[in-house]
Amino acid sequence: MQRLVKTLQWTAPVVILWIACAGATQAQQRQTTKDSEGTLHVIFACDWDDPDLGEGFEINEGVVRSQFIDSVATRNLRYYKPVDAPKLTAENLLEEIDNIQLNPNDTLMVYLACHGYWDKDDDEQWFRFENDGDDSALLRQTIISRIKSRKTRLGLLITDACTNYEKLPTDRQLIAPIDPPLEETAPLYQSLFFDQKGFLDLSSSSPGQFTLYYNNYKDLQAGDKRQIKGGMRERQMPSHSVGTYHMNLNGKPMRGGLFTESMSSLLLAKSDEKLDWKQFTKLLRDDVENRFDQENPDGSLKTGAGDIFQDSQTVAISEFPRSLGETDMTAEPEPGSGPATTKFGVSVVTNSGGGVTIESVRDGSPAARHGATVGEVIEKINNRPVNTPDELEEALAKAPATFRVTIGGESFVVRP
Numbered sequence: 166m167q168r169l170v171k172t173l174q175w176t177a178p179v180v181i182l183w184i185a186c187a188g189a190t191q192a193q194q195r196q197t198t199k200d201s202e203g204t205l206h207v208i209f210a211c212d213w214d215d216p217d218l219g220e221g222f223e224i225n226e227g228v229v230r231s232q233f234i235d236s237v238a239t240r241n242l243r244y245y246k247p248v249d250a251p252k253l254t255a256e257n258l259l260e261e262i263d264n265i266q267l268n269p270n271d272t273l274m275v276y277l278a279c280h281g282y283w284d285k286d287d288d289e290q291w292f293r294f295e296n297d298g299d300d301s302a303l304l305r306q307t308i309i310s311r312i313k314s315r316k317t318r319l320g321l322l323i324t325d326a327c328t329n330y331e332k333l334p335t336d337r338q339l340i341a342p343i344d345p346p347l348e349e350t351a352p353l354y355q356s357l358f359f360d361q362k363g364f365l366d367l368s369s370s371s372p373g374q375f376t377l378y379y380n381n382y383k384d385l386q387a388g389d390k391r392q393i394k395g396g397m398r399e400r401q402m403p404s405h406s407v408g409t410y411h412m413n414l415n416g417k418p419m420r421g422g423l424f425t426e427s428m429s430s431l432l433l434a435k436s437d438e439k440l441d442w443k444q445f446t447k448l449l450r451d452d453v454e455n456r457f458d459q460e461n462p463d464g465s466l467k468t469g470a471g472d473i474f475q476d477s478q479t480v481a482i483s484e485f486p487r488s489l490g491e492t493d494m495t496a497e498p499e500p501g502s503g504p505a506t507t508k509f510g511v512s513v514v515t516n517s518g519g520g521v522t523i524e525s526v527r528d529g530s531p532a533a534r535h536g537a538t539v540g541e542v543i544e545k546i547n548n549r550p551v552n553t554p555d556e557l558e559e560a561l562a563k564a565p566a567t568f569r570v571t572i573g574g575e576s577f578v579v580r581p
Contacts, residue, residue: 485536504561
Protein backbone atom coordinates (compact mmCIF):
# COMPACT_ATOMS: atom_id res chain seq x y z
CA MET A 166 0.00 0.00 0.00
CA GLN A 167 2.82 2.35 0.84
CA ARG A 168 4.47 1.60 -2.49
CA LEU A 169 1.20 2.47 -4.31
CA VAL A 170 0.92 5.76 -2.48
CA LYS A 171 4.49 6.66 -3.34
CA THR A 172 3.86 5.88 -6.98
CA LEU A 173 0.87 8.18 -7.05
CA GLN A 174 2.76 10.94 -5.30
CA TRP A 175 5.46 10.89 -7.97
CA THR A 176 3.16 10.33 -10.94
CA ALA A 177 0.58 13.05 -10.33
CA PRO A 178 2.93 16.03 -10.72
CA VAL A 179 4.22 14.60 -13.99
CA VAL A 180 0.70 14.28 -15.37
CA ILE A 181 -0.21 17.79 -14.29
CA LEU A 182 2.96 19.19 -15.85
CA TRP A 183 2.21 17.41 -19.14
CA ILE A 184 -1.31 18.86 -19.24
CA ALA A 185 -0.02 22.35 -18.55
CA CYS A 186 2.55 22.09 -21.34
CA ALA A 187 0.00 20.69 -23.73
CA GLY A 188 -2.35 23.56 -22.91
CA ALA A 189 0.41 26.10 -23.49
CA THR A 190 1.27 24.47 -26.82
CA GLN A 191 -2.35 24.59 -27.94
CA ALA A 192 -2.58 28.25 -26.94
CA GLN A 193 0.58 29.00 -28.93
CA GLN A 194 -0.84 27.13 -31.92
CA ARG A 195 -4.07 29.12 -31.71
CA GLN A 196 -2.10 32.37 -31.56
CA THR A 197 0.08 31.29 -34.50
CA THR A 198 -3.04 30.41 -36.51
CA LYS A 199 -4.64 33.76 -35.66
CA ASP A 200 -1.51 35.68 -36.66
CA SER A 201 -1.25 33.84 -39.99
CA GLU A 202 -4.94 34.41 -40.73
CA GLY A 203 -4.71 38.11 -39.96
CA THR A 204 -7.28 40.32 -38.24
CA LEU A 205 -9.78 42.63 -39.92
CA HIS A 206 -9.83 46.00 -38.14
CA VAL A 207 -12.78 48.25 -39.10
CA ILE A 208 -12.91 51.90 -38.05
CA PHE A 209 -16.35 53.52 -38.25
CA ALA A 210 -16.33 57.27 -38.89
CA CYS A 211 -20.07 57.92 -39.11
CA ASP A 212 -21.19 61.42 -38.19
CA TRP A 213 -24.13 60.72 -35.87
CA ASP A 214 -24.12 64.36 -34.71
CA ASP A 215 -24.95 65.79 -38.14
CA PRO A 216 -28.25 67.68 -37.70
CA ASP A 217 -29.55 66.73 -41.15
CA LEU A 218 -28.63 63.08 -41.66
CA GLY A 219 -27.03 61.94 -38.42
CA GLU A 220 -29.61 59.20 -38.00
CA GLY A 221 -28.95 57.94 -41.52
CA PHE A 222 -25.21 57.81 -40.86
CA GLU A 223 -25.87 55.94 -37.61
CA ILE A 224 -28.05 53.40 -39.44
CA ASN A 225 -25.24 52.87 -41.95
CA GLU A 226 -22.80 52.10 -39.15
CA GLY A 227 -25.18 49.67 -37.50
CA VAL A 228 -25.95 47.82 -40.71
CA VAL A 229 -22.31 47.43 -41.76
CA ARG A 230 -21.12 46.54 -38.26
CA SER A 231 -23.85 43.94 -37.81
CA GLN A 232 -23.06 42.33 -41.12
CA PHE A 233 -19.36 41.99 -40.35
CA ILE A 234 -20.19 40.44 -36.97
CA ASP A 235 -22.53 38.05 -38.74
CA SER A 236 -19.98 37.01 -41.40
CA VAL A 237 -16.41 37.24 -40.05
CA ALA A 238 -15.02 34.78 -37.49
CA THR A 239 -15.01 36.51 -34.12
CA ARG A 240 -11.32 35.81 -33.52
CA ASN A 241 -10.44 37.70 -36.72
CA LEU A 242 -12.60 40.83 -36.25
CA ARG A 243 -12.10 44.07 -34.34
CA TYR A 244 -14.01 47.27 -34.84
CA TYR A 245 -13.58 50.76 -33.50
CA LYS A 246 -15.29 54.12 -33.32
CA PRO A 247 -13.03 57.10 -32.63
CA VAL A 248 -14.61 58.24 -29.37
CA ASP A 249 -11.64 58.72 -27.06
CA ALA A 250 -12.57 62.39 -27.25
CA PRO A 251 -16.23 63.29 -26.65
CA LYS A 252 -17.03 63.82 -30.34
CA LEU A 253 -16.07 62.49 -33.75
CA THR A 254 -13.62 64.84 -35.45
CA ALA A 255 -11.07 64.60 -38.23
CA GLU A 256 -8.26 64.66 -35.66
CA ASN A 257 -9.82 61.82 -33.66
CA LEU A 258 -10.24 59.69 -36.78
CA LEU A 259 -6.62 60.13 -37.85
CA GLU A 260 -5.41 59.35 -34.31
CA GLU A 261 -7.50 56.17 -34.31
CA ILE A 262 -5.86 55.05 -37.56
CA ASP A 263 -2.42 55.78 -36.08
CA ASN A 264 -2.94 54.11 -32.72
CA ILE A 265 -4.58 50.75 -33.47
CA GLN A 266 -2.34 47.77 -32.70
CA LEU A 267 -1.69 46.10 -36.07
CA ASN A 268 0.33 43.25 -37.54
CA PRO A 269 1.71 43.22 -41.12
CA ASN A 270 -0.75 40.47 -42.12
CA ASP A 271 -3.81 42.42 -40.89
CA THR A 272 -6.45 44.31 -42.86
CA LEU A 273 -7.26 47.93 -41.93
CA MET A 274 -10.55 49.36 -43.21
CA VAL A 275 -12.11 52.78 -42.65
CA TYR A 276 -15.84 53.06 -43.33
CA LEU A 277 -16.95 56.68 -43.47
CA ALA A 278 -20.43 58.22 -43.68
CA CYS A 279 -20.70 61.98 -43.42
CA HIS A 280 -21.06 65.11 -45.54
CA GLY A 281 -18.56 65.54 -48.36
CA TYR A 282 -17.84 67.75 -51.35
CA TRP A 283 -15.56 67.89 -54.37
CA ASP A 284 -12.96 70.52 -55.13
CA LYS A 285 -13.34 70.83 -58.90
CA ASP A 286 -10.06 72.68 -59.33
CA ASP A 287 -7.93 70.01 -57.69
CA ASP A 288 -10.27 67.07 -58.42
CA GLU A 289 -10.20 66.10 -54.73
CA GLN A 290 -12.84 64.97 -52.27
CA TRP A 291 -13.18 66.54 -48.85
CA PHE A 292 -15.19 65.36 -45.83
CA ARG A 293 -16.69 67.44 -43.05
CA PHE A 294 -17.72 66.31 -39.57
CA GLU A 295 -20.31 68.32 -37.65
CA ASN A 296 -18.07 68.72 -34.60
CA ASP A 297 -15.28 70.26 -36.68
CA GLY A 298 -17.51 73.12 -37.86
CA ASP A 299 -17.99 74.53 -41.35
CA ASP A 300 -14.46 75.86 -41.64
CA SER A 301 -12.70 72.53 -41.16
CA ALA A 302 -12.51 69.59 -43.57
CA LEU A 303 -10.55 66.38 -44.10
CA LEU A 304 -9.05 65.46 -47.46
CA ARG A 305 -9.77 61.96 -48.77
CA GLN A 306 -6.14 61.54 -49.77
CA THR A 307 -5.06 62.31 -46.19
CA ILE A 308 -7.09 59.35 -44.89
CA ILE A 309 -5.66 57.11 -47.62
CA SER A 310 -2.10 58.15 -46.78
CA ARG A 311 -2.64 57.44 -43.07
CA ILE A 312 -4.06 53.97 -43.79
CA LYS A 313 -1.20 53.13 -46.15
CA SER A 314 1.37 54.34 -43.62
CA ARG A 315 0.34 51.48 -41.31
CA LYS A 316 1.76 49.02 -43.91
CA THR A 317 -0.85 46.30 -43.46
CA ARG A 318 -1.38 43.60 -46.08
CA LEU A 319 -4.65 45.20 -47.20
CA GLY A 320 -6.04 48.70 -46.67
CA LEU A 321 -9.53 49.92 -47.55
CA LEU A 322 -11.33 53.25 -47.57
CA ILE A 323 -15.06 52.88 -48.28
CA THR A 324 -17.19 56.01 -48.12
CA ASP A 325 -20.89 56.76 -48.39
CA ALA A 326 -20.59 60.50 -48.84
CA CYS A 327 -20.44 63.06 -51.62
CA THR A 328 -21.61 66.60 -52.30
CA ASN A 329 -25.16 66.47 -51.02
CA TYR A 330 -28.00 64.14 -50.12
CA GLU A 331 -31.60 63.60 -51.13
CA LYS A 332 -33.99 62.11 -48.58
CA LEU A 333 -36.20 59.25 -49.77
CA PRO A 334 -39.12 58.01 -47.62
CA THR A 335 -39.25 54.19 -47.43
CA ASP A 336 -38.81 51.22 -45.08
CA ARG A 337 -35.98 48.83 -44.22
CA GLN A 338 -35.63 45.27 -42.91
CA LEU A 339 -34.10 44.40 -39.58
CA ILE A 340 -30.91 42.40 -39.23
CA ALA A 341 -31.12 39.27 -37.08
CA PRO A 342 -28.74 38.79 -34.12
CA ILE A 343 -26.06 36.12 -33.99
CA ASP A 344 -24.90 34.35 -30.84
CA PRO A 345 -22.65 32.55 -29.87
CA PRO A 346 -19.36 33.70 -31.46
CA LEU A 347 -18.89 32.86 -35.12
CA GLU A 348 -16.22 30.25 -35.82
CA GLU A 349 -15.83 30.52 -39.61
CA THR A 350 -15.66 33.51 -41.95
CA ALA A 351 -18.09 33.53 -44.90
CA PRO A 352 -16.35 32.77 -48.24
CA LEU A 353 -17.05 36.22 -49.74
CA TYR A 354 -15.65 38.05 -46.70
CA GLN A 355 -12.63 35.75 -46.72
CA SER A 356 -11.88 36.51 -50.37
CA LEU A 357 -12.49 40.28 -50.11
CA PHE A 358 -10.98 41.14 -46.73
CA PHE A 359 -8.37 38.45 -46.07
CA ASP A 360 -7.26 37.03 -49.43
CA GLN A 361 -6.35 40.40 -50.97
CA LYS A 362 -3.32 42.68 -50.75
CA GLY A 363 -2.83 46.32 -51.62
CA PHE A 364 -5.44 49.06 -51.30
CA LEU A 365 -9.09 49.68 -52.20
CA ASP A 366 -10.39 53.24 -52.59
CA LEU A 367 -14.18 53.02 -53.01
CA SER A 368 -16.67 55.90 -53.05
CA SER A 369 -20.46 55.80 -53.18
CA SER A 370 -20.65 58.23 -56.12
CA SER A 371 -18.60 59.98 -58.76
CA PRO A 372 -17.49 63.63 -58.62
CA GLY A 373 -20.36 66.09 -58.92
CA GLN A 374 -23.08 63.58 -58.05
CA PHE A 375 -25.47 63.54 -55.13
CA THR A 376 -25.28 60.51 -52.84
CA LEU A 377 -28.78 59.36 -51.99
CA TYR A 378 -29.97 58.39 -48.52
CA TYR A 379 -33.16 56.60 -47.56
CA ASN A 380 -35.09 57.64 -44.47
CA ASN A 381 -38.57 58.25 -43.13
CA TYR A 382 -37.66 61.14 -40.85
CA LYS A 383 -37.70 63.82 -43.54
CA ASP A 384 -40.00 66.11 -41.57
CA LEU A 385 -38.60 65.22 -38.16
CA GLN A 386 -38.34 68.17 -35.82
CA ALA A 387 -35.37 68.65 -33.51
CA GLY A 388 -37.55 68.01 -30.46
CA ASP A 389 -38.72 64.68 -31.86
CA LYS A 390 -35.27 63.14 -32.20
CA ARG A 391 -35.53 61.70 -28.70
CA GLN A 392 -38.16 59.31 -30.12
CA ILE A 393 -35.49 57.53 -32.16
CA LYS A 394 -34.03 54.38 -30.65
CA GLY A 395 -30.86 52.90 -32.12
CA GLY A 396 -28.37 50.13 -31.53
CA MET A 397 -25.58 49.84 -29.00
CA ARG A 398 -22.84 52.45 -28.88
CA GLU A 399 -19.49 51.05 -27.84
CA ARG A 400 -15.91 51.59 -28.89
CA GLN A 401 -14.73 48.06 -29.48
CA MET A 402 -16.48 44.72 -29.83
CA PRO A 403 -16.74 43.17 -26.34
CA SER A 404 -19.25 40.52 -27.35
CA HIS A 405 -20.60 38.75 -30.39
CA SER A 406 -24.21 39.18 -29.32
CA VAL A 407 -24.67 42.73 -30.70
CA GLY A 408 -25.69 41.58 -34.16
CA THR A 409 -29.17 43.10 -33.92
CA TYR A 410 -29.40 46.65 -35.16
CA HIS A 411 -32.45 48.71 -35.98
CA MET A 412 -33.67 52.28 -35.69
CA ASN A 413 -37.35 53.14 -35.46
CA LEU A 414 -39.47 56.29 -35.48
CA ASN A 415 -43.01 55.83 -34.20
CA GLY A 416 -42.77 52.10 -34.76
CA LYS A 417 -41.47 52.36 -38.32
CA PRO A 418 -37.97 51.12 -39.24
CA MET A 419 -35.61 53.52 -40.97
CA ARG A 420 -32.82 53.09 -43.52
CA GLY A 421 -29.47 54.71 -44.27
CA GLY A 422 -27.58 55.25 -47.53
CA LEU A 423 -28.60 53.74 -50.86
CA PHE A 424 -24.97 52.77 -51.51
CA THR A 425 -24.48 51.15 -48.09
CA GLU A 426 -27.71 49.21 -48.37
CA SER A 427 -26.72 48.03 -51.84
CA MET A 428 -23.29 46.91 -50.60
CA SER A 429 -24.84 45.18 -47.59
CA SER A 430 -27.41 43.38 -49.76
CA LEU A 431 -24.74 42.12 -52.16
CA LEU A 432 -22.49 40.95 -49.34
CA LEU A 433 -25.42 38.95 -48.00
CA ALA A 434 -26.60 37.59 -51.37
CA LYS A 435 -23.10 36.56 -52.49
CA SER A 436 -21.75 35.49 -49.09
CA ASP A 437 -21.12 31.90 -50.23
CA GLU A 438 -19.20 32.94 -53.36
CA LYS A 439 -15.55 33.90 -53.78
CA LEU A 440 -15.23 37.18 -55.67
CA ASP A 441 -12.36 39.64 -55.92
CA TRP A 442 -12.90 43.38 -55.60
CA LYS A 443 -13.09 43.93 -59.36
CA GLN A 444 -15.91 41.40 -59.65
CA PHE A 445 -17.70 42.64 -56.55
CA THR A 446 -17.55 46.36 -57.39
CA LYS A 447 -18.89 45.69 -60.89
CA LEU A 448 -21.97 44.10 -59.30
CA LEU A 449 -22.11 46.94 -56.78
CA ARG A 450 -21.99 49.62 -59.46
CA ASP A 451 -24.82 48.00 -61.43
CA ASP A 452 -26.96 47.53 -58.32
CA VAL A 453 -26.50 51.12 -57.13
CA GLU A 454 -27.46 52.46 -60.55
CA ASN A 455 -30.54 50.21 -60.67
CA ARG A 456 -31.64 51.33 -57.21
CA PHE A 457 -31.16 54.96 -58.19
CA ASP A 458 -33.29 54.46 -61.32
CA GLN A 459 -36.06 52.83 -59.31
CA GLU A 460 -36.18 55.72 -56.86
CA ASN A 461 -35.73 58.46 -59.48
CA PRO A 462 -37.11 57.26 -62.82
CA ASP A 463 -37.23 60.79 -64.22
CA GLY A 464 -33.89 61.87 -62.74
CA SER A 465 -35.51 64.77 -60.93
CA LEU A 466 -34.11 65.41 -57.44
CA LYS A 467 -35.44 67.95 -54.98
CA THR A 468 -32.77 69.34 -52.68
CA GLY A 469 -32.36 72.23 -50.31
CA ALA A 470 -30.55 74.05 -53.11
CA GLY A 471 -33.47 73.54 -55.51
CA ASP A 472 -34.39 70.95 -58.11
CA ILE A 473 -31.57 69.30 -60.04
CA PHE A 474 -31.35 66.63 -62.72
CA GLN A 475 -29.17 63.60 -62.06
CA ASP A 476 -29.70 60.52 -64.17
CA SER A 477 -27.53 58.11 -62.16
CA GLN A 478 -25.37 57.50 -59.09
CA THR A 479 -22.11 55.92 -60.20
CA VAL A 480 -19.83 54.15 -57.76
CA ALA A 481 -16.22 55.36 -58.10
CA ILE A 482 -13.19 53.11 -57.56
CA SER A 483 -9.82 54.84 -57.56
CA GLU A 484 -7.55 51.97 -56.58
CA PHE A 485 -7.86 48.17 -56.59
CA PRO A 486 -6.09 45.54 -54.48
CA ARG A 487 -4.93 42.20 -55.87
CA SER A 488 -5.61 38.63 -54.77
CA LEU A 489 -3.01 36.81 -52.68
CA GLY A 490 -1.14 34.28 -54.76
CA GLU A 491 -2.53 35.74 -57.96
CA THR A 492 -0.37 34.85 -60.95
CA ASP A 493 1.07 38.03 -62.36
CA MET A 494 -0.12 38.00 -65.95
CA THR A 495 1.25 41.47 -66.58
CA ALA A 496 4.60 41.86 -68.32
CA GLU A 497 7.05 44.70 -68.06
CA PRO A 498 6.47 47.36 -70.72
CA GLU A 499 9.04 47.61 -73.43
CA PRO A 500 11.93 49.88 -72.41
CA GLY A 501 11.21 53.49 -73.17
CA SER A 502 11.07 56.93 -71.65
CA GLY A 503 7.65 58.11 -72.86
CA PRO A 504 4.90 59.13 -70.40
CA ALA A 505 2.93 55.93 -71.03
CA THR A 506 5.85 53.92 -69.66
CA THR A 507 7.24 56.23 -67.01
CA LYS A 508 4.12 58.12 -65.90
CA PHE A 509 1.40 55.48 -66.12
CA GLY A 510 3.25 52.20 -66.57
CA VAL A 511 1.80 50.61 -69.72
CA SER A 512 2.70 49.77 -73.28
CA VAL A 513 -0.14 49.93 -75.82
CA VAL A 514 -1.14 49.26 -79.42
CA THR A 515 -3.86 50.79 -81.57
CA ASN A 516 -7.31 49.24 -81.11
CA SER A 517 -9.44 48.82 -84.24
CA GLY A 518 -12.58 49.86 -82.38
CA GLY A 519 -11.08 53.06 -80.97
CA GLY A 520 -8.76 53.78 -78.08
CA VAL A 521 -5.52 51.91 -77.41
CA THR A 522 -5.20 48.34 -76.11
CA ILE A 523 -2.93 47.65 -73.15
CA GLU A 524 -0.21 45.16 -74.07
CA SER A 525 1.64 45.14 -70.75
CA VAL A 526 1.47 46.69 -67.29
CA ARG A 527 4.48 47.42 -65.12
CA ASP A 528 4.17 45.86 -61.68
CA GLY A 529 3.77 48.52 -58.99
CA SER A 530 2.97 51.29 -61.50
CA PRO A 531 -0.04 53.63 -61.26
CA ALA A 532 -1.75 51.50 -63.91
CA ALA A 533 -1.24 48.36 -61.81
CA ARG A 534 -2.45 50.06 -58.62
CA HIS A 535 -5.67 51.04 -60.36
CA GLY A 536 -6.30 47.53 -61.64
CA ALA A 537 -5.50 48.07 -65.32
CA THR A 538 -4.89 44.73 -67.05
CA VAL A 539 -3.61 43.47 -70.39
CA GLY A 540 -6.31 43.59 -73.07
CA GLU A 541 -8.26 46.51 -71.61
CA VAL A 542 -8.75 49.62 -73.75
CA ILE A 543 -7.65 53.10 -72.69
CA GLU A 544 -10.16 55.50 -74.21
CA LYS A 545 -9.40 58.94 -72.76
CA ILE A 546 -6.86 60.95 -70.79
CA ASN A 547 -8.46 63.90 -68.97
CA ASN A 548 -11.60 63.32 -71.10
CA ARG A 549 -9.53 63.67 -74.28
CA PRO A 550 -9.89 60.66 -76.67
CA VAL A 551 -6.69 58.77 -77.50
CA ASN A 552 -6.74 56.43 -80.52
CA THR A 553 -3.05 55.74 -81.16
CA PRO A 554 0.03 55.16 -79.00
CA ASP A 555 1.34 58.57 -80.08
CA GLU A 556 -1.88 60.29 -78.99
CA LEU A 557 -1.63 58.58 -75.61
CA GLU A 558 1.97 59.76 -75.22
CA GLU A 559 1.01 63.30 -76.18
CA ALA A 560 -1.99 63.41 -73.84
CA LEU A 561 0.05 62.10 -70.92
CA ALA A 562 2.88 64.50 -71.67
CA LYS A 563 0.47 67.44 -71.43
CA ALA A 564 -1.36 66.10 -68.37
CA PRO A 565 -0.47 67.45 -64.91
CA ALA A 566 0.85 65.21 -62.16
CA THR A 567 -2.74 64.32 -61.24
CA PHE A 568 -4.79 63.22 -64.23
CA ARG A 569 -7.91 61.23 -65.14
CA VAL A 570 -7.89 58.01 -67.18
CA THR A 571 -10.90 56.34 -68.82
CA ILE A 572 -10.66 52.58 -69.38
CA GLY A 573 -13.61 50.54 -70.61
CA GLY A 574 -16.04 53.38 -69.96
CA GLU A 575 -14.91 53.82 -66.33
CA SER A 576 -12.72 56.71 -65.25
CA PHE A 577 -10.43 57.21 -62.26
CA VAL A 578 -7.96 59.78 -61.02
CA VAL A 579 -4.24 58.96 -61.00
CA ARG A 580 -2.10 60.77 -58.44
CA PRO A 581 1.69 60.79 -58.12
